[in-house]
Every structure is written in C-alpha cells, then in structure tokens.
Amino acid sequence: xxxxxxxxxxxxRASINLLGxxxxxxxxxxxxxxxxxxxxxxLIVVGIGxxxxxxIAVQEAILGRQYNQLKTKIKVLYADTVDSDLIQNIIxxxxxxxxxxxxxxxxxxxxxxxxxxxxxxxEVLIDLLKKYKxxxxxxxxxxxxxxxxxxxxAKEKGFSLLKIPKKVGGRYSVFSxxxxxxxxxxxxxxEELLKGAxxxxxxxxxxxxxxxxxxxxxxxxxxxxxxxxxxxxLFLFSIDLESIGKWYRQLMGxxxxxxxxxxxxxxxxxxxxxxxxxSTDLHSMAQLYLGGPYDKFTSFVSIEKNNSSIILxxxxxxxxxxxxxxxxxxxxxxxxxxVGVKTAFRKGKRPFIEIVLPDKSPSSIGQLLQLxxxxxxxxxxxxxxxxxDQPNVESYKIETRKILEGxxx
Numbered sequence: 001x002x003x004x005x006x007x008x009x010x011x012x013r014a015s016i017n018l019l020g021x022x023x024x025x026x027x028x029x030x031x032x033x034x035x036x037x038x039x040x041x042x043l044i045v046v047g048i049g050x051x052x053x054x055x056i057a058v059q060e061a062i063l064g065r066q067y068n069q070l071k072t073k074i075k076v077l078y079a080d081t082v083d084s085d086l087i088q089n090i091i092x093x094x095x096x097x098x099x100x101x102x103x104x105x106x107x108x109x110x111x112x113x114x115x116x117x118x119x120x121x122x123e124v125l126i127d128l129l130k131k132y133k134x135x136x137x138x139x140x141x142x143x144x145x146x147x148x149x150x151x152x153x154a155k156e157k158g159f160s161l162l163k164i165p166k167k168v169g170g171r172y173s174v175f176s177x178x179x180x181x182x183x184x185x186x187x188x189x190x191e192e193l194l195k196g197a198x199x200x201x202x203x204x205x206x207x208x209x210x211x212x213x214x215x216x217x218x219x220x221x222x223x224x225x226x227x228x229x230x231x232x233x234l235f236l237f238s239i240d241l242e243s244i245g246k247w248y249r250q251l252m253g254x255x256x257x258x259x260x261x262x263x264x265x266x267x268x269x270x271x272x273x274x275x276x277x278x279s280t281d282l283h284s285m286a287q288l289y290l291g292g293p294y295d296k297f298t299s300f301v302s303i304e305k306n307n308s309s310i311i312l313x314x315x316x317x318x319x320x321x322x323x324x325x326x327x328x329x330x331x332x333x334x335x336x337x338x339v340g341v342k343t344a345f346r347k348g349k350r351p352f353i354e355i356v357l358p359d360k361s362p363s364s365i366g367q368l369l370q371l372x373x374x375x376x377x378x379x380x381x382x383x384x385x386x387x388x389d390q391p392n393v394e395s396y397k398i399e400t401r402k403i404l405e406g407x408x409x
Contacts, residue, residue, distance in 0.1 A: 001013055001016070001204075001205055001374070001377065001378075002205050002207075004016060004017070005017060005205070009165040009166060009167050009168065010167065011167065012167055012386075012388040013377060013388075014165055014167040014168050015168045015169070015172035015173065015175070015176075015373060016201055016205075016370075016374070018165070018168065018175040018176050018194075019175060019194050019197050019198040019201060019370075020198065024163075024176070024177060024180075025180070025190070025191070025194070027162070027177075028162065028177050028180045028181050028184060028190070029184065029190075031141065031160055031162065031181060032181060032184045032185050034160075035105055035141065035160075035185060036185065038103045038105070038138070038139065039102075039103060040074055040102075040103045040104055040105040040139070041074070041075065041094075041097045041102045041103065041104060042074065042075050042076070042077060042093070042094050042097060042104040042105070043074055043075070043076045043077070043104070043105045043107060043182060043185055043186065044076075044077045044078075044079055044090065044094065044104060044105070044106050044107070044125060045076065045077070045078050045079070045107050045109065045182050046079045046080075046106060046107065046108045046109065046118055046121050046122045046125060047078075047080065047107075047108070047109030047110060047115075047118055047143075047178075048080040048081065048115060048117045048118055049080075049115075049170055049171070049250060050111065050169065050170020050171040050172070050173055050178070050250065051109035051110060051111065051115070051118065051143075051170055051173075051178060052078050052080055052109065053171075053243070053246060053247040053250055054171075054173065054174025054178065054179045054247050054369065055078075055174065055178070055179045055182050055183060056078060056243045056246075056247070057174070057241075057243040057244040057246070057247040057369070058174065058179060058183055058188065058193065058362075058365055058369070059076065059182075059183060059186060059188070059243075060240050060241075060242070060243045061238075061240050061241050061243070061244055061360050061365045062188055062360055062361070062362055062365055063186065063187075063188065064240055064307075065239060065240055065242070065243075067186075072186075073187070074185060074186055074187075076182065076186060077090050077093065077094070079121040079125065080117065080118075080121075081117055082116070082117045082120050082121060087121060087124055087125075090125075091124075091125075091128055094128070095128065098128070098129070098131075098132040098133075099132070103133075103139060104129070104139060105139050105140075105141065105185070106122070106125050106126065106129060106139060106140050106141070107140075107141045107142075107143065107181060107182055108122040108140070108141070108142045108143070108144075108150070108154075108159075109142075109143040109144070109178055110143075110144050110148075110150050111144060111145055111148075111164050111169070111170045111173070111178075112144075112145065112148060112150075113144045113145060113148025113149045113150030113151060114148070114149055114150070116397065116400055116401070116404070119150075126140065137157055137158040137159055138158075138160075140154075140157075140159040140160065141159065141160045141161075141162060141181060142154035142159045142160070142161055142162070143161075143162040143163075143164060143177050143178055143181065144161075144162075144163075144164060145163070145164050145166060146163045146166070151163075162177035162181055163177065164176050164177065164178060169388055169389075171250050171251050171254055171255065172251075172373055172388075174247075174369055175193070175194060175197055175366075175369075175370070180193075188362055189362045190362070192361070192362040192363050192366070193362040193363070193365065193366040194366060195363060195366070196361075196362060196363030196364060196365070196366030196367040196370075197366035197367060197369065197370035198370075199363070199367060200213070200214075200366075200367040200370050200371050200374075201370050201374065204370070204371060204374040204375075213371055214371050214372075214374035214375040214377075214378055215375075215378050217299070217353060217371075217375050218375045218376070218378035218379040218382060219378075219382065220297070220353055221271065221297060221299075221375075221379055222379060222382040222383065224297035224351055225271050225297070225383075228295060229294065229295055229296055229297045229351065230270070230271055230272060230295060231271070231272045231274060231295050231296040231297070232252065232271050232272070232273050232274070232296070232297050232298075232299065233273075233274045233275070233276055233289070233296055233297070233298045233299070234248050234249075234273065234274070234275055234276070234299050234301065235276040235277075235278060235281075235298050235299065235300045235301070235352075236275070236276070236277055236278065236301045237277075237278035237279070237300065237301065237302040237303065237334065237338050238277075238278075238301075238302070238303050238306075238360070239277055239280065240360060241277075241301060241303075241360075242275065242277050244301075244365075244368065244369070245275030245276075245277070246275060247369070248273060248275070248372055249273045249274075249275055251273075251372060251373065251376050252271060252273040252376060252379075253270075253272075253273055254390045254393065255376045255379070255380055255385075255387035255388070256269065256270055256271050256376070256379060256380065256383060256385060256387065257269065257270035257271075257392075258270070258385040258386065258392075259391075259392060260385075261383075261384045261385050262384050262385060262386055263384065267385075269383055269385050271379075274296075276289075278300075278302075278334070278337065278338060278341065279334065279337045279338075282337070282341065286341075289345075289350065290344055290345070290348050290350065294349075294350070296350070297351050297352070298345065298350065298351070298352040298353075299352065299353050299354070299355065300338075300341075300342065300352055300353070300354040300355070301354070301355045301356075301357065301368070302338055302354065302355075302356050302357070303356075303357050303358075303359065303360060304356060304357065304358050304359065305358060305359045306331055306359075306360070307359075307360060309329060309330075309331065310329070310330040310331075311327065311328065311329055311330070312325055312326060312327060312328055312329075312330065312333075313326075313327070314326045314327035342354070355368065355371075
C-alpha cells in the first residue's frame with residue numbers, strides 16, 4: 001500500500017493517490033465554475049453503481065436526504081437503472097423547467113464507456129435536451145476513461161470531458177471527477193472532503209496495525225468471517241448516512257465476493273454486506289440481530305454532533321406515554337437508544353466495533369469513505385482475493401448485449 005503512493009496511477013491501489021492530484025482538482029473546479037455560469041436549475045447524474053453511489057452517499061450525508069425539498073440553487077436527480085417510470089418521472093420534473101427557458105445539466109458517467117443502463121438513459125435525456133437547446137452540447141459533461149468509446153463520442157459532439165484514471169475502479173472512484181464534479185457543483189467543499197480523506201489515508205498506511213484503523217477493522221471482519229460470521233452489517237445511526245451503507249454494500253460485494261482467489265483456486269469467497277439504520281431498523285431487524293443466529297459481525301457508525309438541535313416541548317401529560325423525555329434534546333434520546341443497543345449486543349455476545357464521527361462535515365465524511373476503501377483493500381489481502389476486479393459481473397453484461405443485439409444464447 002505504501003509502495004503504491006510512489007506509482008501515481010500505475011497500481012491497482014491507485015485510488016489512494018486521487019487525494020493529492022492537484023491537476024485533476026483544478027480541472028474539476030474550473031469546469032464547475034464554467035457550468036455554474038449557466039445557472040442550471042437541475043443537475044442530472046446519469047450513472048450506475050460506482051458511477052453514482054459514492055456521489056449520492058456524500059451528497060446525502062453532508063446536505064441531507066431532503067436536499068431537493070429545501071431551498072437550493074441546484075437540485076439533483078439520479079438516473080441509474082433503466083426503469084422507464086423513473087426516467088419518465090425525471091423527464092416530468094425537468095421538462096417544465098426547459099419549457100420555461102431554464103437550464104439543466106447532464107453529467108453522463110461510465111468508466112468503461114459502454115454501460116448499458118447509463119448509455120440508454122443518457123440517450124433519452126440528450127434527446128430531451130436537444131428539443132429545447134440549440135447549443136445543447138454545453139449543458140453536457142461526460143466522465144469516463146480516456147479513449148473509451150464514450151470519450152470519443154463526447155469529443156465528437158463537443159461535450160465537456162472529465163477523465164477517470166485507468167486503474168481507479170468504479171467503486172473506488174468517489175474522490176475522482178466521478179464524485180468531485182457533481183458534489184462541487186452542488187456546493188460541497190470538495191477540498192475539505194479530500195483533506196479529510198488524506199488525513200485518514202495517512203493513518204491507514206501506518207505499518208503498525210494497532211495504529212492503523214483500516215487494517216484493524218479489516219482484521220476484525222476477517223477473523224469473524226473465519227468464525228462463520230459471514231454477514232457484515234453496517235449499522236448507521238443517522239438517516240442521512242443510509243446511502244453510505246448502499247455504497248459500502250457495493251464496495252464489499254464486488255471486492256470480496258469472488259469465485260477464484262489470487263492463486264486461481266475456486267473458493268466461492270464472500271462476506272454478505274447488509275445495511276441498517278438507527279433507530280429505524282431496530283423496529284424491523286433488532287429481533288433477528290439479538291435473537292437470531294450468530295452469523296453476523298456489526299460495525300456501528302454514530303455522529304457526535306448533528307447539524308441541528310431539537311428540544312422536546314415540556315408537556316408533562318405526555319410523560320404518561322414515555323417517561324424521561326420531556327424538555328430534553330432529541331439527540332439525547334437517540335444517544336440513549338444507541339447506548340442501549342450496544343449494551344444489548346454486549347450482553348447477547350453479539351460482536352461489534354464502532355466508528356464515531358465528530359459531525360457530518362465534508363472532512364468527516366471524507367475520512368469515513370477513505371477508511372472503508374482502504375479497509376477493503378486490506379481485507380482482500382487477508383482473504384487472498386483480488387479486491388479490484390469483478391469478473392463475474394461481466395457475465396450478465398455479455399448476456400445482456402447478446403440479447404440486445406439479437407443473438408441467440
């Protein structure tokens with residue numbers, strides 16, 4: 001991992017070097033400033049998997065899940081799956097704005113440049129944009145590998161281009177232009193995001209495992225998996241972090257779930273990632289977690305300080321319903337629930353670790369995502385699998401292309 005720092009983007013672990021790539025950051029910031037001058041009402045991020053999960057995770061964690069419902073300059077929509085109802089809803093939202101002469105931006109993202117769902121959605125939305133904008137090209141940004149088919153098309157059409165470094169895989173790309181452009185456009189301080197990630201990266205390169213949080217968490221997940229605890233639950237005590245759980249689900253699923261190990265031996269390896277939200281899922285999953293089989297290892301994530309503070313009114317009559325809540329901060333109730341959950345896990349001998357974030361600032365969220373990406377690299381090493389490829393995913397893509405091209409299976 002330390003040696004990879006000297007190899008720029010010539011190593012599978014190249015994503016750890018995104019944090020100091022000042023040339024890319026400068027290009028992204030310049031394009032953000034250029035596109036902001038268009039005063040777009042909506043940004044549509046067209047991508048799937050690693051091309052949008054990290055962006056959604058950071059956006060919701062920092063700006064909140066209700067971001068679009070608040071008074072915001074630029075609202076964001078995500079076009080990922082080829083669900084016609086989803087795409088029709090997106091069209092129904094943005095077309096009235098285009099009819100009024102307002103502007104939208106389309107950010108098409110595909111590392112390979114040939115992702116079926118992304119290209120399909122991109123075509124539909126470009127077709128819409130062309131109906132209302134003669135100079136539609138300036139409202140389009142394409143993020144892809146240099147010299148991919150998508151790259152060539154974008155150059156031909158005159159779309160703005162952002163490059164994904166070749167060896168930075170999709171699920172490790174959130175700190176590349178994949179995430180930085182849309183996040184910066186929405187007003188998130190991307191420099192602080194990168195500073196936080198760099199801070200934890202340096203800690204996670206410490207050769208003393210006891211002082212290396214990524215190596216330590218990877219070791220614990222590995223050891224419990226060896227004890228047949230093959231389900232790893234990321235239990236997030238903040239609703240705004242739910243999409244970080246979905247991002248992590250891809251990170252672990254694609255990185256660790258492998259048919260063959262690095263010695264080309266068939267192993268059918270995997271740890272199943274699940275996501276829970278506190279306190280919501282205590283009312284749906286706690287019975288299983290505390291009374292079910294001992295096949296899970298849990299990572300709790302909590303926040304020390306929320307962005308807001310709400311105090312319950314002092315209605316004494318309501319104390320007949322639940323005692324001890326009148327006139328106290330809502331955060332104290334959540335904390336009492338969280339401590340109660342940890343106590344129940346300890347008494348039930350349900351193994352867990354916990355990560356405590358000071359807040360949901362760009363720096364803190366940057367640290368959490370970088371920690372988890374490096375954790376996965378270490379976990380791949382321990383399990384003797386390649387955490388950077390996803391060969392079995394290609395099998396369904398090949399079959400899909402055959403069907404679309406009219407070939408027989």
